[in-house]
Amino acid sequence: MRRVPPAVMRASMRVVTRASTGAALLVLAACGWGAHDDGRGERLPSAPLGVTAAAGSATSVHVMWNLASGDPQVTRYEVFRGTTKVKDVPGAEHMVDITRLTPSTTYVFTVRARSAAGDLGPPSKQVRATTPAAVAADRTAPTRPGRPHGKAVGSRAAQLSWEKSTDDRAVASYDIYQGASKIHSVGGAQTATVVTGLRPGTRYSFTVRARDAADNLSPGSDAVRLTTAPGADDGQGTAPTGFRARTHRADRAYYIDLSWVAPEVDGVITEYRIHLDGRAVTSLVWGGTPPRGTSRYSFYVGRDAGVTHRVRIRAKLPDGTWGGFSAERTVTTGTTGTTGNQR
CATH class of the missing domain: 2.60.40.10 (Immunoglobulins)
Known part of the structure; x- marks a missing residue:
């Protein structure tokens, strides 16, 4: 894995490393990143x-x-x-x-x-x-999804699941409704999803309908009613898991090595933000297909031994909101040779 020198940490955006899976990774400074200039000074x-x-x-x-x-x-x-x-x-x-x-x-x-x-x-x-093949003269809708279940995940997300519908051909997708409004679709082989971007302390009602290739729509499932937790919370249900941090020394400098597993949400996680010692320092954006399983990243923190750092990470969810923080890890440079302490 390529190491990140201080100059790269200050750059607005450039490709700096590759994950162990081979997916390209972009590193962006915590402030002022992401937009382009149109040549007239407008972002x-x-x-x-x-x-x-x-x-x-x-x-x-x-x-x-x-x-x-x-x-x-x-x-x-x-x-x-x-x-x-x-x-x-x-x-x-x-x-x-x-x-x-x-x-x-x-x-x-x-x-x-x-x-x-x-x-x-x-x-x-x-x-x-x-798109799948059309089915001639198919006017039979799938059966309604069975036994829907849901639970609030903190103040801003909910997990939903249901039993699969049957159809004389095949179920192509499931539509998720919030009240009378369709808010999402998932593939016909999927019977669970995570709804994010909800409001704290709010009561919601969700239903699920199955759709076949001929666009026949099933009756709605029984309603799943739930209430999100009041106030802001740590959003642990949408936080990266298995978060680990270690230090190593190379070229007379110290680096923090991170590893984590993406949160289980419906959709693609392409962006993460690293917080070091209580403040956001770096955003990571996968330039290719995000890795499956464990993601890894390493960044420069200085040349002095005996320096203690606190680090944690959070993911940007598919609906554009930020998920919860991972557990915070504490590492100290140079305490055990190439690997720092972690607790």
């Missing part, structure tokens, strides 16, 4: 991260991305199918269904953010989705 929105696309039926695809944060303010997202813009989405939303598609066809989607000043940012990475 452009960043390319949306965490973009995914999944077929919802033979004629529809569900596209989802992480909300942008920081300056400039994003007022809307533009979704493109190939080079054709197909949807405008308000800046507070991060998903959309693209309909009227052709069965058995592969589509390529990108998302671009537009600022309040009207400036359009660069496109996201391309994502592909293939």
Whole structure:
């Protein structure tokens, strides 16, 4: 793993390392990162991260991305199918269904953010989705999802699960509703999800409906009613797990080596923020496919032995909100040769 010198920590953005899985990683300074300049001194929105696309039926695809944060303010997202813009989405939303598609066809989607000043940012990475084959004369809807269950995860998230529906062909996707509003879709093989971005101390009602390739929609499941915890909390249900920190010495300098497992949320985790000694110091963005299993990262902390540091990490969730902090680890440079103490 490539080591990160102080100059890189001060850079606005550049590729600095690779994870053990081979996924490219970007390191961004804690302040002033993410936006581009249009040549006139105006800041452009960043390319949306965490973009995914999944077929919802033979004629529809569900596209989802992480909300942008920081300056400039994003007022809307533009979704493109190939080079054709197909949807405008308000800046507070991060998903959309693209309909009227052709069965058995592969589509390529990108998302671009537009600022309040009207400036359009660069496109996201391309994502592909293939619609299933159409089923002739299929007018039979799937059965309603059974035995739905849910629980609040702190003040801003909820875990939902249900028993799978049956269909005379196959279930293509499940739609999750908050009250009367559809808020998300997952693939037909999935029977659980995590809903994030909720309000503290608020009562919610969720239902699930199954959809087949012919766009037949099942009746709604029984409602899952839950109340999020009041006030701010540590969001442990959305925190990275298995967080470890050690130090090593190389080239007469000390580095902190981190490892962690991404939180279990529905969607893609592409960005993390490291807090060192109580303040945010670095943001990490996966430039390629995020690693599966354990992620690893190493960064420079100085040349002096006997210096104690506190470190923790948090993930940016697919809906653009920040998840809970991992456990905080304490390490001391040079206490045991190449490996610092941890508790």
